[in-house]
Amino acid sequence: MFAVFKPARKVALAAIVAVSSIALSACDPISTGGGPSINTSKPVPVALLVPRGSGQSGDEVLAQSLENAARMAIADLQGIQIDLKVYNTAGNAQTAAAAATQAVNDGALIILGPLYAEAANAAGLAAAKRNVNVLAFSNNSAIAGGNVFILGSTFDNTARRLASYAASQGKGNMLVVSGNDASGEAGRTAISNAAAATSANVVGSVSYELSQQDVINSIQTIRNAASSNGATSIFMTATTVGALPLLTQLLPEAGLDPSTTQYIGLTRWDIPAQNLALPGVQGGWFALPDPAKSQQFRSRYTATYGDAPGPIGGLAYDGIAAIGALVGAGNSNALTGAALTQGAGFQGVNGIFRLRPDGTNERGLAVATIQEQKVVVIDPAPSSFSGAGS
Numbered sequence: 213m214f215a216v217f218k219p220a221r222k223v224a225l226a227a228i229v230a231v232s233s234i235a236l237s238a239c240d241p242i243s244t245g246g247g248p249s250i251n252t253s254k255p256v257p258v259a260l261l262v263p264r265g266s267g268q269s270g271d272e273v274l275a276q277s278l279e280n281a282a283r284m285a286i287a288d289l290q291g292i293q294i295d296l297k298v299y300n301t302a303g304n305a306q307t308a309a310a311a312a313t314q315a316v317n318d319g320a321l322i323i324l325g326p327l328y329a330e331a332a333n334a335a336g337l338a339a340a341k342r343n344v345n346v347l348a349f350s351n352n353s354a355i356a357g358g359n360v361f362i363l364g365s366t367f368d369n370t371a372r373r374l375a376s377y378a379a380s381q382g383k384g385n386m387l388v389v390s391g392n393d394a395s396g397e398a399g400r401t402a403i404s405n406a407a408a409a410t411s412a413n414v415v416g417s418v419s420y421e422l423s424q425q426d427v428i429n430s431i432q433t434i435r436n437a438a439s440s441n442g443a444t445s446i447f448m449t450a451t452t453v454g455a456l457p458l459l460t461q462l463l464p465e466a467g468l469d470p471s472t473t474q475y476i477g478l479t480r481w482d483i484p485a486q487n488l489a490l491p492g493v494q495g496g497w498f499a500l501p502d503p504a505k506s507q508q509f510r511s512r513y514t515a516t517y518g519d520a521p522g523p524i525g526g527l528a529y530d531g532i533a534a535i536g537a538l539v540g541a542g543n544s545n546a547l548t549g550a551a552l553t554q555g556a557g558f559q560g561v562n563g564i565f566r567l568r569p570d571g572t573n574e575r576g577l578a579v580a581t582i583q584e585q586k587v588v589v590i591d592p593a594p595s596s597f598s599g600a601g602s
Contacts, residue, residue, distance in 0.1 A: 246343050246345070246359060246548060246549050247322075247343060247344070247345045247359075247545070247547045247548030247549055247550075247551070247552075248321045248322075248343055248344060248547060248548075249544045249545060250321055250539070250544055250546055250547055251544070252539050252540075252542050252543070252544065252546065254293070255293035255294065255295040256292075256293065256294055256295065256321060256322075256535065256539050256547075257295045257297070257318070257319045257320045257321050258294050258295065258296050258297075258320060258321070258322055258323075258324060258532070258535060259296075259297055259298075259299055259311075259312070259315030259316075259318070259320035259322070259323045259324065259325075260278065260279060260282050260296055260297070260298045260299070260323075260324045260325055260528065261298075261299050261300075261301050261308060261311050261312065261315070261323060261324070261325035261326040261331075261335060262274070262275035262278050262279060262298060262299070262300060262301065262325055262326065262327070263275050263300075263301055263302065263303035263326065263327050263328065263331070264276075264300040264301075264302070265300040265301070265302040265303075265307070266302045266303035266304070267302075268303070271303050273522055274327065274522050274524065275300070276522075277521050277522030277524070277525035277528075278325065278327075278349070278522070278524070278525055278527070278528040279298055279528070280513065280516075280517050280521070280525065281513065281521060281525040281526060281527075281528040281529040281561075282296060282324065282528040282529065282531070282532050283296070284512070284513065284516060284529060285528070285529040285530075285531075285532035285533050285536070286532055286536075288533075289532070289536040289540075291540065292536045292539050292540050294532065294535065294536065294539075296532075297315065297318060297320065299311035299312075299314065299315055301325070301326045301327075301331050301335075303326075303327070303328055303331060304328075304330070304331060305330040305331050305333065305334035306334065307331075308326045308330075308331035308332070308334045308335045308338075309334040309335060309337065309338040310338075311326075311335065312334075312335035312336075312338040312339045312346070313338045313339075315339075316338075316339055316342045316344050320344065321344065321547055322344060322345050322346075322347065322535060322547045323335060323339055323344060323345070323346045323347070324347050324528060324531040324532065324535075325346075325347075325348060325349055325528075326348060326349065326350075327348075327349040327350065327524070328350065329350045329352035329354065329355050332346065332348035332349070332350045332352075332355055332360060332362070333355040333360070335348070336348070336355065336358065336359055336360035339359060340358060340359045343359075344359065345359045345360075345361065345547060345548070345549060345552060346359055346360045346361065347361050347362075347363055347531045347534070347535075347552075347567075348360055348361065348362050348363065348364075349362075349363055349364055349524055349527045349528070349531075350362045350363075350364050351364025351365055351366050351367075352364075353366050353367075353368060353571075353572050355571075356570060356571025356572045357570055357571040358571065359549070360571050361549075361552060361553075361567045361571050361572075361573070362571060362572060362573060363527045363530055363531055363565075363573060364524065364527060364573075365501075365575055365577075366402075366572055366573065367398055367399050367402035367478060368402045368405060368406065368572065369572075369573065369574055369575055369577070370402075370478055370499045370577065371399075371402040371403045371405070371406035371447075371478060372405075372406040372409060372410065373499045373577045373579065374406070374447070374476055374478070374497060374498070374499055374579065375403065375406035375407055375409075375410045375412040375447075376406075376410045376411075376412070377497070377579045377591055378412055378444075378445050378447075378474065378476060378497070379410055379411040379412040381474075382444065383444045383445040383474040383476075384407075384410075384411060384412035384413055384444065384445070385412075385413050385415045385441075385442055385443050385444040385445065386403065386407065386412055386413065386414055386415065386443065386444075386445045386446075386447045386476070387414075387415055387416050387417065387418065387434070387437055387438045387441060387443035387445070387446050387447065388400050388403050388404070388414055388416070388417040388418070388447050388449070389417070389418050389419075389420075389430075389434055389446055389447070389448045389449070389450070389459065390417065390418075390419050390420075390448070390449040390450075391419065391420060391421075391422050391449060391450065391454065391455060392419045392420065392421055392422070393422055395449070396419065396449050396450075399449030399478045400417060400419070400449060402478070403447050403449075403478065415441040415442060415443050416437045416438075416441040416443065418430060418433050418434045418437050420455065422454070422455075424458065427455045427458050427459060427462075428458070428462065431459075431462045431463060431466045432466060434446070434459075434463060434466075434468070435463065435466045435467060435468045438468055438473055443473060444473060444474065445473060445474040445475070445476050446463070446468070446473060446474070446475050446476065447476045447477075447478065448475065448476065448477050448478065449478045449479070450477075450479070451479045452479070452480070452481060452483065452484070452487045456477065456479075456481070456493070457487070457490055457492065459492070460475060460490065460491075460492025460493050460496065461490075461491070461492045463475075463492070464492060470492075470495055470496070471495070474496075474497060475492075475493075475495070475496040475497070476496065476497045476498070477493075477496055477497070477498040478498075479498070480498060480500060481493050481496055481498045481582060482498070482500065482580070482582070482587050488582055488585045488586065488587070489585050493582050494582050494583065494584075494585075495581055495582065495583070496581060496582060497579055497580070497581055497590070498579075498580060498581075499577040499578065499579055499580070500577060500578055500580050500587075501526075501562030501563050501575065501577060501578070501593065502562060502563035502576065502577075502578055502592075502593040503578065503580075503587070503589060505560075505561060505562055505563050505593075506526070506561070506562050506563075508561075509521070509526055509529065509561035509562070513525065526560065526561040526562050529560065529561045530558070530560035530561060530562070530565060533558055533559065533560055533561075534552070534558040534560075534567075535547070537558055537559075538551050538552070538554075549569070552567050553566070553567050553568060553569050554566075555597065556596075556597065557574070557596075557597050560575075562575070563575065563576045563577070563578075563593045563594075564576040564593075564594065564595065564596060564597060566597060574597070576593045576594040576595070576597070577593055578591060578592050578593040579591035
């Protein structure tokens with residue numbers, strides 16, 4: 213029996229992208245161009261909201277990692293002063309809203325965090341009353357918009373990267389295979405949107421209930437749909453702690469040869485590391501941040517703090533790096549939505565990224581495969597963005 217889709221907090225700890233099962237509406241209380249004016253000759257007040265205080269040990273680890281990474285980023289800034297104050301949210305919306313209100317009352321001109329979608333949404337609503345933007349660590353696009361920008365890697369961004377690459381390799385006729393939960397449905401939508409934005413095509417889709425038996429029962433349906441619809445690739449939303457091991461084992465056994473019909477994953481197939489030994493994932497494609505830059509950050513963080521960063525620690529560094537780059541330009545509008553969404557983007561610890569006017573983000577990702585139980589990059593992450601973004 214495979215483990216099926218951990219709750220949101222556990223998923224964050226496993227560094228696996230997930231979408232909250234709670235439907236959230238993106239708030240749009242101010243225009244994207246909103247935000248306070250700042251004096252760039254003085255220290256810039258920045259609030260960091262972390263999930264400390266929830267009583268869960270995992271949240272404490274995440275909170276410390278985020279704070280450490282933020283302070284590392286501040287130390288790396290040259291000639292730019294950041295006055296960082298840390299506020300605990302206990303991982304819940306009510307406390308996050310109160311923390312955001314307190315932070316703004318204390319003088320914060322921009323908020324970094326919080327992590328969980330509901331908390332980030334609440335913090336955004338509270339901060340909007342004072343025209344302050346929020347750079348949340350969430351990956352849930354549902355809360356993006358108005359004064360809330362999300363820093364976490366999204367399904368949409370990953371799907372676009374992989375769909376575009378698949379099309380360029382003659383594997384763009386994609387059959388989508390997804391679970392029937394909120395995460396699977398969000399992934400399926402992201403893949404469909406990615407196909408519409410690229411030269412790839414969704415030729416069909418198959419969903420399954422979140423049980424081992426239903427995954428087994430879906431195998432013949434997937435094989436038949438791939439054959440009858442002319443699929444050149446199977447794009448799966450499953451995670452390595454969910455249905456992925458079973459799917460990648462049973463589909464080849466059913467005759468869906470991965471050497472001719474490319475297997476593609478919306479989530480990371482290399483986490484945890486023991487998954488690299490699974491026979492079914494060999495040769496599959498997935499996306500990941502620039503490995504060289506990610507390793508450099510992990511090494512520096514470990515040397516500084518004596519332990520490896522948490523899976524999302526780099527997001528706090530990225531947030532400070534973006535703020536620092538904008539403040540360093542000397543413009544009083546550095547923390548407005550218009551400045552935050554400048555098309556050139558920013559250099560982060562995992563590669564380039566930029567914030568979009570709709571509150572989501574675009575990250576430069578590499579495409580990788582697994583060969584002989586090792587991750588091999590087959591299409592490097594870009595070093596700059598083309599176009600102004602949208």
